[in-house]
Amino acid sequence: MPHLTTDATRHTSSRTLPTRSVIRLLLSRAAFVATLLAASSVLASEVIHRGAPIPSGGKVIPLGSVISNPKAFTQEEFVTEGTVRKVCFFAGCWMSIAPDDSSPAMHVTFKGGAFVVPRFSSGNHARLLGKVRVKDDKATFVASGVDMTESK
Secondary structure: OHHHHHHHHHHHHHHHHHHHHHHHHHHHHHHHHHHHHHHHHHHOOOEEEEEOOOOOOOOEOOHHHHHHOHHHHOOOOEEEEEEEEEEOOOOOOEEEEEOOOOOOOEEEEEHHHOOOOOOOOOOOEEEEEEEEEEEOOEEEEEEEEEEEEOOO
16 A cells, blocks of 8 residues: 555656646746737837828928918828827717927818727827818818827
8 A cells, every 4th residue: 555655646746847847937938928018018109000001201291380371281192290189089080189289289080081090099199191171261181091109
């Protein structure tokens, strides 16, 4: 009988050693992955893309110029950027953007209602592609594309 107890003890301990080493390996890899994820979220902001792609490297027209003379920007699409002030709370189907906190904002809709933006985007930086529509002396930027990044 003592011989059986010794074999059972030996058998149990031989199974335990590989299990412990596997757990250590998994924990060290999990810690490594967690470190990478934390570093990537700190170093890079997520860009939210909606609608048409916005060309990079093109001329950006200052939003202040667009707001001060909207009728000059009704013919061709252009790129502008600013800070999101408000977003439609129900669906994200419109927003208002401004060049800075002290400047007036411009109302933005999305071409053909083709896309929406996240409802809690206020304060984010927005880069827009589109043109201005003026109706009854009210100017609206009709965006065919939007890229937004979180402001820090």
